[in-house]
Amino acid sequence: MSTKIGLEPNELINLVEVFCETLEEHRESINSLNVFPVPDGDTGTNMFFTIKGILEYISEDTKSLDLPSMVKLLSKWALLSARGNSGLLIAQLFKGLAFALNDEDLLGPKQFVEALIKTTEFAYESMPNPQEGTILTVLKESANASGNSLSKNPDDLKYIWKIASEIAKKTVDDTPNQMELLKKAGVVDAGGYGFSLMLEASYNCLFRNEEGNIVFSIPSDKSSYIPEVIHQKPINKEFLQSVEDESWGFCTSFVIEGSSLNIGHVKADLNEKGKSLVITGEAGLLKIHIHVEDPSEIIKYSKKYGDVSHEDIQNMNLQTSEFNHLQDKEIQDEEMQVAEIALIVFAKEPVLRQRFLEITPDYIEFIEVSEDSSPSVQDILNSIEKSKGKNIILLPNDKDLIEICNQARLLTSRNASQIPTKNFIEGISSVLTFTSGKSYDMNIKSMNRAIEDIKNCSVKIASKTLEFNDLNIEEGDYIGFVENDLITKSRDKSEVLKKIISSVDIRQKLVTIYVGNNIIMEEALNLLNQLQEEYIEAEFDLIETGQYDSEYFIGIE
Numbered sequence: 001m002s003t004k005i006g007l008e009p010n011e012l013i014n015l016v017e018v019f020c021e022t023l024e025e026h027r028e029s030i031n032s033l034n035v036f037p038v039p040d041g042d043t044g045t046n047m048f049f050t051i052k053g054i055l056e057y058i059s060e061d062t063k064s065l066d067l068p069s070m071v072k073l074l075s076k077w078a079l080l081s082a083r084g085n086s087g088l089l090i091a092q093l094f095k096g097l098a099f100a101l102n103d104e105d106l107l108g109p110k111q112f113v114e115a116l117i118k119t120t121e122f123a124y125e126s127m128p129n130p131q132e133g134t135i136l137t138v139l140k141e142s143a144n145a146s147g148n149s150l151s152k153n154p155d156d157l158k159y160i161w162k163i164a165s166e167i168a169k170k171t172v173d174d175t176p177n178q179m180e181l182l183k184k185a186g187v188v189d190a191g192g193y194g195f196s197l198m199l200e201a202s203y204n205c206l207f208r209n210e211e212g213n214i215v216f217s218i219p220s221d222k223s224s225y226i227p228e229v230i231h232q233k234p235i236n237k238e239f240l241q242s243v244e245d246e247s248w249g250f251c252t253s254f255v256i257e258g259s260s261l262n263i264g265h266v267k268a269d270l271n272e273k274g275k276s277l278v279i280t281g282e283a284g285l286l287k288i289h290i291h292v293e294d295p296s297e298i299i300k301y302s303k304k305y306g307d308v309s310h311e312d313i314q315n316m317n318l319q320t321s322e323f324n325h326l327q328d329k330e331i332q333d334e335e336m337q338v339a340e341i342a343l344i345v346f347a348k349e350p351v352l353r354q355r356f357l358e359i360t361p362d363y364i365e366f367i368e369v370s371e372d373s374s375p376s377v378q379d380i381l382n383s384i385e386k387s388k389g390k391n392i393i394l395l396p397n398d399k400d401l402i403e404i405c406n407q408a409r410l411l412t413s414r415n416a417s418q419i420p421t422k423n424f425i426e427g428i429s430s431v432l433t434f435t436s437g438k439s440y441d442m443n444i445k446s447m448n449r450a451i452e453d454i455k456n457c458s459v460k461i462a463s464k465t466l467e468f469n470d471l472n473i474e475e476g477d478y479i480g481f482v483e484n485d486l487i488t489k490s491r492d493k494s495e496v497l498k499k500i501i502s503s504v505d506i507r508q509k510l511v512t513i514y515v516g517n518n519i520i521m522e523e524a525l526n527l528l529n530q531l532q533e534e535y536i537e538a539e540f541d542l543i544e545t546g547q548y549d550s551e552y553f554i555g556i557e
Contacts, residue, residue: 004213006108011216022201023048033190043190046084053081086191116143133179135191168196251314258306342389380408392416397427425555426451457554506538514553
């Protein structure tokens with residue numbers, strides 16, 4: 001029986017799992033290096049969620065496929081899941097694998113090298129203006145080195161993978177010498193660093209069994225294969241100051257489906273519409289990434305090529321503002337004296353984080369969690385233990401986290417209290433009453449009083465058809481809540497919001513309307529003008545939230 005020199009289909013799925021675990025572990029470390037093309041601190045996040053998206057598509061049926069069929073699906077899922085510039089570039093790896101594994105039953109040395117070579121070609125082709133000193137350079141050098149080693153060791157996948165990994169790390173270290181911007185910032189390229197970690201971790205899972213067969217096996221101890229997380233030094237302060245006033249616009253990604261799409265033509269056309277364009281895919285399916293000032297305009301324009309879906313829009317001005325704040329905090333941490341009081345806040349969306357920072361930037365800290373999960377007791381406990389405050393006030397901003405915060409408080413020796421905020425509206429209202437000059441106990445009293453005085457309302461979309469409170473609600477209707485009471489429904493979300501406002505006495509009150517991510521701001525502003533004209537005794541404010549779970553949130557106080 002011949003020796004097995006490569007990976008089988010089930011091992012390829014394990015490879016994707018290792019990529020995902022590695023990027024999750026190093027996500028924040030990669031984010032902290034992100035200065036190109038925009039210093040917005042999301043490269044690690046985008047790479048992680050791109051790979052995680054692939055895993056979410058995988059089913060038991062996937063595992064029974066032959067290697068070419070499986071990798072073609074992985075390539076498609078990578079394309080659909082890709083987030084941001086770095087995510088779309090890392091998706092090229094799976095396109096390269098699909099090319100190299102066509103009609104193959106193993107990912108062997110020859111196929112591994114060919115996959116890296118094709119990945120490099122696809123990555124460079126996806127960009128109108130490829131920039132050296134990025135993940136592109138790391139891919140290219142790894143592919144070249146592994147290709148050279150193939151002639152010397154044509155049957156040794158483990159050796160060739162090791163060469164690719166070592167050259168990737170060496171190339172990452174050299175990226176500041178290839179891009180002046182990286183040198184000014186004092187960092188290496190974030191995307192290239194993330195890719196080098198993927199190669200290193202996966203190499204650490206390659207073994208030879210007693211029969212000499214290559215086996216890809218994930219050890220039970222993560223520390224034995226995932227590289228150690230390195231705390232990166234803060235980005236150069238002068239560099240951050242030099243870019244803080246720039247306007248970055250919106251990072252916009254979407255999929256175009258159509259017949260006989262010409263990638264070159266679409267790339268040339270869209271390149272005139274924005275910056276940092278990356279475009280990849282096949283004749284019937286393209287994934288677009290572009291930085292623009294008006295996302296709705298580029299999406300509308302692109303519909304001439306086919307159906308547009310999987311839209312993902314990120315406000316880079318908010319992201320860069322938060323990233324710069326975090327970097328400033330890192331620089332100041334060693335110099336800064338411990339604060340008398342720190343507010344530890346749960347807020348995932350960058351828009352909401354920015355809102356809290358605008359209120360009291362010197363006293364806010366955030367609970368760090370994954371984008372698609374809630375914090376655990378351990379997450380909150382870690383935040384308490386790392387806090388710079390002598391005294392700590394927790395704001396969960398979620399009714400389901402109140403008890404979890406209480407459990408964390410019982411496990412720490414530090415002086416920590418909780419304001420039981422059930423949502424971000426209560427969180428913002430309570431933080432607005434915080435005063436650094438007041439004592440810890442006085443602040444707790446005033447913050448608790450603030451959430452007692454506020455009335456929470458919302459407009460949501462009905463997920464199913466039902467009868468409730470004499471209302472015949474159909475799936476897709478807009479439904480209105482005052483506190484937890486469902487009071488109205490309509491096919492028109494603006495009418496639902498108006499009904500909510502009319503049901504509450506808002507005279508001499510502040511009505512803050514928080515706009516969800518599904519709402520067009522122009523529509524929201526028109527509605528605000530109507531309400532201001534009708535209710536002249538009330539004060540209104542309109543704020544974006546970046547949230548998807550409701551159309552509108554309303555706080556009345």
